[in-house]
Amino acid sequence: xxxxxxxxxxxxxxxxxxxxxxxxxxxxxxxxxxxxxxxxxxxxxxxxxxxxxxxxxxxxxxxxxxxxxxxxxxxxxxxxxxxxxxxxxxxxxxxxxxxxxxxxxxxxxx
Amino acid sequence: xxxxxxxxxxxxxxxxxxxxxxxxxxxxxxxxxxxxxxxxxxxxxxxxxxxxxxxxxxxxxxxxxxxxxxxxxxxxxxxxxxxxxxxxxxxxxxxxxxxxxxxxxxxxxxxx
Numbered sequence: 001x002x003x004x005x006x007x008x009x010x011x012x013x014x015x016x017x018x019x020x021x022x023x024x025x026x027x028x029x030x031x032x033x034x035x036x037x038x039x040x041x042x043x044x045x046x047x048x049x050x051x052x053x054x055x056x057x058x059x060x061x062x063x064x065x066x067x068x069x070x071x072x073x074x075x076x077x078x079x080x081x082x083x084x085x086x087x088x089x090x091x092x093x094x095x096x097x098x099x100x101x102x103x104x105x106x107x108x109x110x
Numbered sequence: 111x112x113x114x115x116x117x118x119x120x121x122x123x124x125x126x127x128x129x130x131x132x133x134x135x136x137x138x139x140x141x142x143x144x145x146x147x148x149x150x151x152x153x154x155x156x157x158x159x160x161x162x163x164x165x166x167x168x169x170x171x172x173x174x175x176x177x178x179x180x181x182x183x184x185x186x187x188x189x190x191x192x193x194x195x196x197x198x199x200x201x202x203x204x205x206x207x208x209x210x211x212x213x214x215x216x217x218x219x220x221x222x
Contacts, residue, residue: 035212043153043198043212056209090152097141099210101152 001026004093004102012108018079021105025072025093031055032074033099034066037088046089049074081109112137114201116213124221129186131216133199140202142175142182143210148195156184189220 005024013019025032033056034046045058049068066076072093078085086109092099113136123129133142141160145153157166159175159182166173172185182199199213 033210042214043200045209045211048209058209092153097143097158098155099143099153100155101145103152 004091004100006089006091006102006105008105009103010106010108012110013081014110015081015083017081018077019081019107020075020077021089021091021107023074023076023091023093023102025074025091026095026100029093029095029100030072031094032068032072033092033094034074034076035090035092036060037090037104038086043090046076078107083109085109112203112211114199114211114213116197116199116216118216119214120217120219122219122221123189125191126188129189129193129218131184131197131199131218133182133184133201133213135180135201135211138179138204140179140204142179142202143200144173144182144184145198145200145212146195147198147215151195153198186218189218191220191222194218194220 007022031050033048036044046060047054047066048056052068063079068074088104088106090101090104092101116133143158144156146156147153157173162179163177164175170187174183186193196215196217198215200210202210
């Protein structure tokens with residue numbers, strides 16, 4: 001089975017711009033979660049989608065949003081980028097309790 | 111808010127020595143998971159503990175969940191260079207959104 005894929009792998013954006021990241025879960029996995037990983041804050045939960053519905057949400061501002069499509073692929077969007085949004089964004093898919101992480105998208109905001 | 115702390119933050123050991131990382135939650139957890147992230151890689155699921163006082167073993171790795179379900183530990187016996195990486199615990203809340211809160215991680219370096 002193919003693993004979780006994320007595109008793009010690397011991205012450089014300027015403050016004020018917006019960005020969309022994509023995540024394709026493992027086939028058959030209907031739950032997709034997004035995390036932000038930074039050296040200072042560690043892994044922080046953004047949100048979880050299940051069957052196209054947001055099931056859980058972390059403590060991030062409204063600039064961070066996401067959605068899930070009928071094929072379980074998910075996107076997350078960050079609007080009005082800030083320098084502090086520079087991070088590794090990881091998505092994880094699951095069918096039970098075990099989360100399978102993708103390789104992440106490294107976002108740099110300049 | 112709910113926090114999950116891990117200690118130590120860093121640990122350097124000689125190959126063959128044992129290693130332990132501890133995870134402490136400010137509130138009771140529904141369950142706890144452990145992940146390993148190699149340098150430059152992504153977290154990989156190791157195990158989930160659900161029951162109070164549960165102990166599970168995977169070869170040289172021993173995982174424990176505290177009686178109060180607020181703390182956990184991962185112990186590696188006779189470390190090897192392949193054990194290098196950052197170990198994270200992730201606790202699931204018992205109410206509200208049932209999301210996973212990741213610990214701060216322990217970075218392990220094994221010296222050959």
